Amino acid sequence: MHPVVRRVLHGGGFWPALPAVAFLVVFLVLPMLTLLAFGFVTIERGRIVGDTFTLQHLHSALGDQLIWRLAWRSFYVAVISTVLALVLAYPVAYLFSQTSGIWRTLILIAVISPLLTSALVRTYAWLVILGGRRGLLNQTLLQLGLIDQPLRLLNTDWAVIIGMTQIHLPFMILPLLAVLSGRDRRLEEAARNLGAGRVRTFFTVVVPMSVPAIFAGLALVFAVSYTNFIVPQLLGGGSYSTLAVQVYEQTVVVLDWTRGAVLATILLTSCFVFVYLIVAGGSRLSRWSEIRT
Amino acid sequence: MTHIQLEAIHKSYGQTQVLNDCTLEIARGEVMTLLGPSGCGKTTLLRTLAGFVRQDHGRVVVGGAEISHLAPNRRSVGYVFQNYALFPHLSVAENVAYGLKVRRRPAGEIRERVAKALHLVALDGLGARFPAQLSGGQQQRVAIARVLVLEPEVLLLDEPFNALDAKLRLTMQVELRKLIDRVGITSIFVTHDQSEAMMLSDKVAVMRAGRIEQVAAPLAIYDRPVNDYVASFIGRANVLSVEVRGGVVASAPEVVANRADGPARLIVRPENLAIAGADACWSGRILFASAQGPSIEYEVEAGLPEPLRLVVPRQAGEAALPAGAAVGVRIVDPGACIVIGGGSGV
């Protein structure tokens, strides 16, 4: 047998990844590079004019105050939503790891089932809950007498943050779930034996051991929140915009592909930088897990 | 003076009874070993003492005070886990310092006591390493230092040598016994290895299926096992079905049996049997012989359900008798034989 054929059959080297890599190159990387390239040429009436590479569009976008404001909003909305997701996800994942039988199954179904409905549908559901004077939340609060005036919830940062947090929660819960349920319980017993109470054991043993999963979740949820354009459009309202919303509007609504491509480049690049920082921070905090002798 | 008392401890998981009426007393400074086959409940009994398992009935008393209701972190009981359970995210020094930090000792005192504890287990200078950077033997010593630094009343060790290879095991056993003697701490070991139990402990508690069968000094258990199970677990033993008639064993009349006539079991250690001529109790053929320097081992087919096992001293230049040879077998010291009730032999 030819050595290459043998290696493919034995699953050696990178060969097993070849089909997936080929698929991604043809259907993801090439179209994306093409799109991004549009930002560095000049297009008029659907044709590329001039044949030279230009940084002019990128330059003018970076000089635009509006773009910076939108990027900042994308950033803080994603950060708050990601932190909120962690705070909400950790107790759920921990609870899952401490239960057994039917409760475990129920929690798992509750975590996964939102992934089976479309994000659009879930966002519309938040419209119903948060929406205006007759929204479910305002109705309830008014009837309970907790407020006299309906709160302005829709079309604010908070509506966007709440919607995103809920939609992205499974991405935070799932890595935590895996790590927390597979953890070595004897470490907690050791901590108790050395005199630590339950709370101290949780924060000095359980949490540090789950740092890799925490940061995996943070990176994942940050990336999808930072680049989400559906939730800001629906829950933020017509005049609300973020960098991701601008990419969508310039490309699909205004049909200014050059502008859209430049903004997409900025969005993607900054997203990679932030995700890299999160991952790097995580591996700094969990350097012990890479020690091998 | 009694230090630890386990009184009639019962524990069941669902339908399975794991501990059944376990009663045990351990004197101050004594080293006790829980010995028994895998799954007999040794770990569960140890965990009951540490508070990780709550017994269904029974009391745990340490130093005269009942501690059954205390949470694990309120008990002065150091536990060395089977695979050590070192905190992988903390350095060796931080592992040892963990309990002192919980007790909010000043930083200077912590540093001093950690250094002393690491010195005690001969790990000076390794404080900055992570557990994954240590050998199995070193990890074990960190686990011991981590609990001893807190000066607990009691030290519990669950099969501490299991994770070590055979050569290291012997050294560590000797080292650990010396360390315990130096510190003078009341200790309970768990093992399924009888030679380890003989070597390490002042007393051995032999367990079977959730029950404690016998508690005594290692040699006392070897010489005076209460039943054939204990006899076979500590060392090797021939267990023979015999008849007691007129106060003696019918097939071996020199063995006196202080019991009523009827079926019984005779327990004879292999070294208490010898090859004999006319005065033989049994006669048969050699199935297997192996000369091993100071002694020769024989298996003799003597018409019994199991072949007899003999270990006889070997003189210089002496060869083993060949397999197939017809021989007689006699008892060397009838006083060292044990006759217990129950008809069917093992």
Ligand SMILES: Nc1ncnc2c1ncn2[C@@H]1O[C@H](COP(=O)(O)OP(=O)(O)O)[C@@H](O)[C@H]1O
């Ligand atoms: N948490 C538990 N739930 C159910 N069964 C258990 C549990 N812990 C131990 N057992 C059972 O109790 C028996 C004794 O276990 P253990 O004390 O670990 O034995 P040993 O340490 O002597 O090998 C085993 O049959 C084991 O399966």
Ligand SMILES: [Mg+2]
């Ligand atoms: Mg065990």
